[in-house]
Amino acid sequence: MTLQFPAEESFAAVRARRTHSIKWQRYPADVLPAWVADMDFPPPKEALEAGITLLDRGDTGYPSPDLVMNYQLSYQDWAKNNFGTQPNSLATVADVVAALRIIIMAVTDPRAGVIVLTPSYPPFFRVVNDAERELVPVPMQRINRRYTIDFDLVARVAAKEHVQAIILCNPQNPTGRVFTRNELTMIAEIAERERLIVISDEIHQDLRAPGTVHIPYSSLDHESSSRAVVLASPSKSFNIAGLKVAHIELPSDTELRSRIEGSPLLALSQATSIGLSVGTQAYRTEGDWLAEVRTIIDENFNLVIKGLGDQDGITITEREGTYLLWGELLRRPSGQSAYEFLLNRARVAVGPGEDYLPGAPEFFRLNLAAWPSVVETMIERIHDALAAL
Numbered sequence: 014m015t016l017q018f019p020a021e022e023s024f025a026a027v028r029a030r031r032t033h034s035i036k037w038q039r040y041p042a043d044v045l046p047a048w049v050a051d052m053d054f055p056p057p058k059e060a061l062e063a064g065i066t067l068l069d070r071g072d073t074g075y076p077s078p079d080l081v082m083n084y085q086l087s088y089q090d091w092a093k094n095n096f097g098t099q100p101n102s103l104a105t106v107a108d109v110v111a112a113l114r115i116i117i118m119a120v121t122d123p124r125a126g127v128i129v130l131t132p133s134y135p136p137f138f139r140v141v142n143d144a145e146r147e148l149v150p151v152p153m154q155r156i157n158r159r160y161t162i163d164f165d166l167v168a169r170v171a172a173k174e175h176v177q178a179i180i181l182c183n184p185q186n187p188t189g190r191v192f193t194r195n196e197l198t199m200i201a202e203i204a205e206r207e208r209l210i211v212i213s214d215e216i217h218q219d220l221r222a223p224g225t226v227h228i229p230y231s232s233l234d235h236e237s238s239s240r241a242v243v244l245a246s247p248s249k250s251f252n253i254a255g256l257k258v259a260h261i262e263l264p265s266d267t268e269l270r271s272r273i274e275g276s277p278l279l280a281l282s283q284a285t286s287i288g289l290s291v292g293t294q295a296y297r298t299e300g301d302w303l304a305e306v307r308t309i310i311d312e313n314f315n316l317v318i319k320g321l322g323d324q325d326g327i328t329i330t331e332r333e334g335t336y337l338l339w340g341e342l343l344r345r346p347s348g349q350s351a352y353e354f355l356l357n358r359a360r361v362a363v364g365p366g367e368d369y370l371p372g373a374p375e376f377f378r379l380n381l382a383a384w385p386s387v388v389e390t391m392i393e394r395i396h397d398a399l400a401a402l
Contacts, residue, residue, distance in 0.1 A: 022384050027053050036380075040362045045391050048362045050186070050337060052252040052382035054309075056295065057302040060251060063294035064287040076286040081105050084289045087296040088245075088260060095219070098232045100243075100262045102270070104279060105289065107257040109216050110136045111282040112244045116261070117144045117178070119276040120210050120242070120269055126176035130162060132339070132370035134186045134214070141180075149176060153188065159331045160188040164199050171207040178210040181230065184217040184334025187369050187378040191221060191334040194228045198235060205237040210269065213243045216259075217335040219250035219303060222311060225333045231262055239265045242273070250303060251295040252382075258288030306382070310336045313381040313388045320392035326399055336382040341366075341375050344402055350374035358398035361391050 022030075024045065031037040036049045055061075067073060085103045092098045106112045117140060121127060126149045127141045133150075141148045151167055153160045170176060181200065184191045192200075204211050213230040221227055231243050246259030263270045273279070284292075314332050321327055326344025342351035349357075352365035355377060366376025381388060 022053075022386070024387050024390060027384065027387065040356075044356065044360050044362050045387065045394065046362045047380040047383070047391060048364045048378075050249065050335075050380060050382075051254050052306070052336070053384060053387070054252055054306055054382065056252045056291070057298050059298060060253070060291045060295040064256070064291040067287055067290055073286060076284065076289050080286060080289050080293075081284075084258070084284070084293045084296075085260070087293045088247075091296040092229070096227060096229050096232065098229050100231065101265070102263040104261045104263055104274065105284040106259050106261060106279070106282045107284055107288075108248065108254075108282075109214055109244045109246050109259045110140060111278075112259055112261050113137070113180070113212065113214065114140050114144065115276050115278045115282065116212050116242050116244075116273060117141060117146060118278060119272045121146055121177045124175070125178070126170075126173060128167065128170060128176060128179040128209075130167075130179075130181070130185070132187055132366075132373070132376070133180075134182055135368045137180055137182070137214075147175065149173075153190075155330075158328065160185070160190050162192070162196060162200070164203070167200070168203050168206075171203050171209055176207070176209065178212060179204065181211060181213045182217075183213055183215055183230070184221065184227065186217060186335055187337050187339045187364065188330055189332035189335050189337060189339060191225045191227060194233070197228055197230055197233055201230075201233050201235040201237040204240070205235065209237075209240075211237065211241040213241060215243055215245045216249050218245060220307065220310065220336055221334045222314075222332055227334070240269060242269070247292040247295045251292075253288065253291055253295065256285060256288035256291055258284040258292040260284075309385065310381050313383065313385060314338065316385065316388055317379075317381070317392060320389075320396060324396060324399055326402070327395075336380065338379040338381055339369075340377050340379060342377060343375060344399060345375075346402075351377040354398070355395060358401070359391075359394040361394055 036046045126147045128149045129137050131150045131152050154163050218227045230241050243262035248254040328341040330339040345354040355361045364378030366373045
């Protein structure tokens, strides 16, 4: 399987094609968008054809049980072939954020504390606050250009009586960390000791740097894994976020599982028929499309390191997974955030650092899931803007 568009599709060509993309339409036409996490690569052709078949038939109603089951079986096969795991029970939902809301409301008490490792994906903050739980941010440690978990701090915070859950993001958004088995086991030990529920968002699980291995939290041989809930979706891996399909890997703990399955929110967040069909076919691909995408993302990261890594005033965090780059801009005009400087001076739209780490305007998140020619233009613009300071 190969990508369906030329590898050197231009900035103008991508914008002309993506006329209904929030990524490309939010900013003026001269701005290169690298903010929201979706790809510029068209999804696998075979996967799209599964959705087109439904549209051609006018079969666009609510999904049937067999459509849901086919999706679940395809993901179970995918997980077995790619991660050596066999998820036993899945519940399908529209997206991972909706799934997180369902879980938080179902398994924690009002005003309970929920740990979030920071910097973190902004909807985590919003979901916890909207659920009227207490957001308990625990900063990760940055050593050189790599983030690590401060396990001593996690343990101290987890020991507080009102703390009931911890949200992991693995691979981690925005830092690009892929947590090792040892790191996950240390989290599991804290969770077991303090009876925490672990909610692991693994939506970026298929997007890893060469030599990096993703360890599903549910694969841990640890007692606390029975109280863990894993969230995933084909949306990031295959660029189908607009089709609304994701899943919850239900915990084996019968009480927690029944609380999730009995949540009224579960029925209000159904996956779509088209999303299930396209997601099913995407998981049935042999991996050539995804392998090609990974190669492009890896090359793009190397382009950024080569073009900006030695430039004064900017620090690029090491990437182990996701297609996102977390950077720090130390040289910029007084009073301007990294986001404002890059937008106004370089005409590149990035994710504002303060969205992921409140009080950190020097940071930014950059999306690398673009054609190399577009990334090269981003690098040139950022380089020139910094050089002009």
